[in-house]
Amino acid sequence: MRALILMFFLFSLPSHAVIETYHFSNEQQRALYDELVRELRCVVCQNQNLIDSNAPLAQDLRQQIYQMVQHEQADKETVIKFMTQRYGDFVLYKPPLQPNTVLLWFAPLLMLLLGVVMVVRFVRQTQKVSHD
Template identity: 55%
Template sequence: MRGNNWSRWLLLMCLWAGAGYGQTAIEVRQFSSPQQQALYEGLLTELRCLVCQNENLADSNAELAGDLRNEVYAMVTQQGLDEQAVKTFLVQRYGNFVLYRPPVQASTWLLWGGPFVMLLVGGVALWRVARQGRAVGPVEDDLSQRLAARRLLEDEE
């Protein structure tokens, strides 16, 4: 009976500790047109959270992401900026890292070309390993070596 109480106590503590996990505040935004709302929501999915690095602004719970959402909202609704103007402003302020799809340029060539280079290197390595396997050829059967091995085995018995 006593072990059962401990398991209930442990379960209760785990539930209490995780009760606040995953809860986020719901941001209510007012837009003057559906186009503004679509632009805002589209930008949030295309812009990266600078803290989380693997989440977009729409999904991030970081405080900086909330600030950036507010800034994007103000640029779209109050300043009337279009998608390109908002992205340009954020790139000037935070660099290309803020974009999930940075432009192809000298500073991002490794990001865009790296996977293809790695695929090419892996293909060449696989080709060389496969070629070496064929170059060895079959093992020649030498009758004198087999007879010597048989004599050794008979001597041990």
């Protein structure tokens, strides 16, 4: 039984829609490619990264990244710059920290602070009530 359950998990590993296989001359390049196709967004499908999407545009962009990584020995920065110059910051799943994204980056912290303030106030209030 245990083996059966284990088998189930083995076969339910996340599968990717992507079929093309690219050959890299070294492992660093493969790792860089893998990192980039996960970090860049497919602009047409919007809530998928490049590796998860089979849209023609995502295929083109993967091909482009492969080309740059394998044949032009481009580093991560170069590829990201190439993509943002054409498609804007929107292609990045990790938006850069800049004036118009400050709220995006720090909103969670702001929410946390707000929560802490509310909890503290609530606790104090209930303490006061129980003391009275």
